[in-house]
Amino acid sequence: MTEVGWKAEPDEHDYPAAADYLALLAPPEQVTSIVAALEAVPIAHKKAKDLLRASRLELLPPDNPHVKSDLTKIGKGKPLSQILVVQGDLSTGVPLQIADGYHRECASYHTDENTDIPVKIAPSTR
Template identity: 70%
Template sequence: MPQTKWKDEPDEHDYPAAADYLALLADRATVDHLTAQLRSAPILHKKAKDILRAARLQLLPADNPHVQADLDKIENGKALAPILLVRGDLESDVALQIADGYHRVCASYHTDENTDIPTKIASWK
């Protein structure tokens, strides 16, 4: 399996997708605030294994259709979009939220759990 390539910035459609997910967790004003933070956040690199652990999410299997589609992109040398995250809170036991890119994180993990994934991170506070 070739090394995962990453785009420099998320795709434009990733922000509304993140907002749709976050709207299940927060009110519209909070979602708008988080989305604005994500748009302006710098790219930070985090490992797939750490993202999944902090989000308390299971690794999806490689045969999941969406993970497989991203694995096919990796195999064909196509770059994946960075992941959009909302920071958790250790003190209040709130997990990291993968606002957009769960399948991309899983695909990257299947190729190498230690690969640095470009992310943008917003905070609830």
Template identity: 60%
Template sequence: MTTVTWLDEPQHHDYPAAASYLTLIAGTDLVDRLIEELRDARNAAFFKAKDILRAAGLALLPADDPHVSSDLRKIHDHKDLSPILLVRGDLRLGITLEIADGYHRVCASYHTDENTDIPCRIASAA
């Protein structure tokens, strides 16, 4: 079985990608604060792919999805993937976790081994 390996820090381009997505569901002031919190999160929290998908209420993308397939090739070639950027949900309010950046990487990791520990940076909208 191939092991998924991860970079220590998210790549620079992950933050603008996360901001672009979050701008679809939140105002600019909140998005700016969340991105700053994600940038400042120095310690990774580790979660399994299956749990991230469940908490986000997202379906597993198929292995032949072009972006998932690209990440699976990186895994096969022993290239490190970038940590995932998350915005914490709120169980009391029925708000799911948001994968601000890294949905395809989570799916590729799941296809490789659903129990892989994925390093995540987490911000809280509350």
């Protein structure tokens, strides 16, 4: 079984990509606050299967072009960038938001659903 390698830190372009996605869900001041939190929080490790379940997103197929690209990187031993997420809220039923790294999450899941993924988890702001 191929092991997924991870970079020590997210790529710099991951934060603007997360902001672009979050701008679809929240006002600019909230997005700014969440991205600042993502940059500041320590790295945690979560299982691929748990991240996918908590996000309530569907697993993209391995032939999705972006997932396929990440699977190729994994096969060549190239490390992937970490995943940036916003914590969900169990009491209100709000799922975890994968702000950046959905395709990497799916590629990791296809490799091994028990993969420990380094993530930065920002708390949701109200």
